[in-house]
Amino acid sequence: MYREHQSTSQTGLKMKLCDAIARWCAEIRTPFVAGIPAAGILDIAESLAKLPGSPVPFVLTRHEEGAAFMAYSYAFHARQPAVVMASKAPGSTNLAIGVAGAFIESLPMLVITQQASNEHDRLEAFEEVDLAKLFEPITKWSVQANNPKRVMSMLNEAYRRTLAGRPGPVHVALPCNFMSCEIEEPAAPSTPRAATRICDEQLEPIVAALRGAERPLIIAGGGLPARCEGSLLALAETLQTPIVASWLRKPVTDAHPNLLGIAGIGGSPAARTAIAQADVALVLGCRFSEQMTEHYHMHFAQGARLIHVDLDPAVIARVFAVAFGVVADIADVLPQLREAVAASSVPLAAARRTWLARLQAEQAGYRKHLDAQATPPPAIGGREVVRELRRALPRDSRLVLDSGNYLHWAEQYFPVTGAGQFHYPTSGTMGFGIPGAIGAKFAHPDTLVCALVGDGGFAMTMGELETAKRLGLGILVVIINNGMLGHIRMRQDQRFGRNIGSRFTEQHFQHVPRAFGMLAEEADSPESLRRAVDRAVARVRDGETVVIDAIVTDELAPGPLEPWWKA
Template identity: 30%
Template sequence: MTHATHPLRNGGQILIQQLRRHGARRVFLVPGESYLPCIDALNEHRDAIDPIVCRQESGAAYMAEAYGKLTNEPGICFVTRGPGATNASIGVHTAFQDSTPMILFIGQVGNDFIEREAFQEIDYRRMFGPMTKWVAQIDDPARIPEYIARAYAVATSGRPGPVVLALPEDTLWGEASVADVEPRPRLHSHPSRAQLDELGQRLEQAERPFLLLGGSGWTEQAQHQVAAFAERFALPVGVAWRRLECFDQRHEAFVGHVGNGMHDALRERLEACDLLIAVGTRLGEATSEGYSWIESPTPRQALVHVYPDPEELGHVYRPSQAINADVVGFAGALEALSPATPPPWQAETQAARRAYLATLEPQEAPGPLSLDRVSQTVDRVLDGKGCISVGAGNYALYAHRYVRFSGLGSSLAPTVGSMGYGLPAAISSKLEHPKRPAVCYAGDGCFQMNLQELGVALQYRLGIVVLVFNNGMWGTIRAHQEHDFPGREIALTFTNPAFATLIQAYGGQGEIVEDDATFEDAFRRALSFAERERLPALIELRYDADGIAPGQRLSAIREAALSHPASPTPGAQQP
């Protein structure tokens, strides 16, 4: 409905004003003529909204997704139609599987050209439907406030996720006199008193409980409340696959990162536990190691599944107790639970903690440069400060194993396992927390998928540090290849540029490290340069490619496969 008392504005002005009303502080974009009125309207909000001009739409979408992880508010991304939208789709898919609030705005052909396969035209409802919470097209400028308000509500409610809104040119150039819609307070779902009583009874009857945390939407208060709950009940705490920021790993209750690459003692503990309390996590394929240590549809363990989306409860696993609550609401309610007597499993929790600490000792590695010791040094030098981002590849396993992440904002890792994520995520972290270190772990292949975003670090003077793990091949796939087709390596190697020289073109500092003795000094120099000059620093790590993962060698994988031939594993995925 239009009202003559409201100023006449074009669609771009209405949209950007509505974003400001909802608290948007930063938008990530690759400019396109299809949404020029939105770009122009940013002029009126220079004091409130910071436009970050990216170099490619996948980088922009990744930055927006990382912003959503860091703030629990929708990351805002603008891209042009057609090629821009397809490039950005990888960030949307990441936001969907990672349950991250995000809104992607896409320019669209005018309604007078629609359904003619006009220049760069795509039906975005069909394209994005399976990987978003909501896809829509705004055909009337007077309804823009309504759509934006709904987009924020959908992206942040229940299980958070991405929303895609298409913006036809006639909508953005058209005018309307319409009122803005005020944002609504964030709603949280809570467990009932009866559900808390049942959970308390299950804890009283348990002998080997385990608390597993994951998902999105965590706040510092919620993490403190869950930590206090774990302390009262002496519970061992693990974090789900690539949800390393969900719990302070220096806490005495923390016993490990659950999922691909976890240590044997932790897997055995999970298989043997008689009460699994899973909070905020879907218990997906990577966390469950292919639905192995916890079986679908009926787990061996008594499963208390706490999740904000009721459709997820019972979707893969039949829980013994299902609690429809988000992590904030559930964490706050836990203050009502305390054990009547000291929990009998305290010694088991302490043993699990010792087993985790033992995994922090570096594994044997080939060659003069040990990636185990590299990550051990990173952990010691950072001492719980800053953020480490990763993309996909076996190199990420070193950070996951040896770095003790300190809670919210300390880790940015795509659970979807998408490559090229680490650099844009580090940039987003540095924009949000300019005084905190931002360290990007990147494989040599992963880094080259989005290295153009170094231009953003240069333009906005962002002192990030990039560790490039150079083994000259697609290492994760090579490990799968040696397992399934031993001794038949082909099509997995590549020739790299001089990374340490390349960074200089972006105003940065670069070094090459080839042995353990020189890494710490190089890392400290990189951190110092990045902080002092507010420009990127890069360390190229050249290491023996036989060291493919902590404690594992490609040659050993090949030998084992040749000794015990197995059927090929279909569908090998990026870790």
């Protein structure tokens, strides 16, 4: 067994393992290490504080799930991993919901947990569970170190794995008695990457299919990096092709005329028409989820040819047969495709202009219908809250959602000006909003970040308001307070005609942030909402965290109950 202060080598420079881990965190440029310090995490937190210039803060959260949500959101907005740490079983198990969310969304995250001393392995020691097995189903790689000499090479491998191929969280459990062990100075972490391209044998027929199609379509999924927005739009404009986004994704500016909205539950009619009638579809980073396909009822026209590009070969042709499957990084492929399409001599089918115009007219009619909807004054509904936010927030603001029925109003009434500005956790995770906004603010410190949350989700992680204030980040939190779990209530009404376990007592959340010394306002009318939003935006721009408790009617977004895919 390994004991504290044990040397691992008789030659070479040596350092304590906890110091090596702290230096490794700085070398990979994690913006923070988040969690609650306990057990061996205490040693790492101390080592982080001793690093010259303190480049990596240890961020104390009020609950470990808040730490995991922060890293989950940071990965979405920065496309880079952050580090979360937790002590033995209670702390580590609390991370699971956020780690699972990152796994579902294919986002990188580095999870380091403390295990009971390996001197007491399998003795049912205090807080001992098999953490490697616990995290295995919700990570790309989950291991426990059993030798302090191997820890740093395992962390380097974890760093490579979290970013390689289809990204995702990784987990390494470390026995707490390893922290003071001396090890040889470790090698620096690295992430080697080779560019990927469509092979010549595939490129020519793919280009011919895209140019020759009469009803072409581009489907942009969650695997499309935000930095690819320009390349995607350039390709769509060259091909005169409509774009459909996967469920609750906004891969390009909503103002672009080729965008037809989202596919799936609560999606746009024009997106449905495009999918049903397309003869060639270029599918980019899309898994065809249950929500996007409306429980897998969606289908393409008979004879339609799919060109599916994804980093993960397991995703290609899993739900729909494909004519061409391309395992590649979309960031590499899009410029190559655009160049090849522009240089091709295959004529563009003339019918596609009529096809695109017809779909644009259908989308315009849908938008006109949405714009006409309103809650009768003097009350306010969820859509009015979203409209006010869009009016008052800077155009480049980032909206971070929690999970709830109101998310459909957010998708419909909060147009974005660029990719990456809108994040709904498609893991369906309640409680994500506030810590998610903190993570987004770490990724974009100069951008206004707003968390739009339901009353159920707010109550789950409202303690992280104190975290935001302590860090001095300045976020806006807006609560859709209808006194219920709206989506659950909707399903109960539909199936049983009554509600059980889905309604709350009367609640006034402005008292919670005031307990932390924050500005909080309650709004229940169009006038009070506008005043509150304007005051809040001004204060958030000055670096404060502000909460608006919007008391809304019990009206719910109808999308979840209205069939999107019609046979």
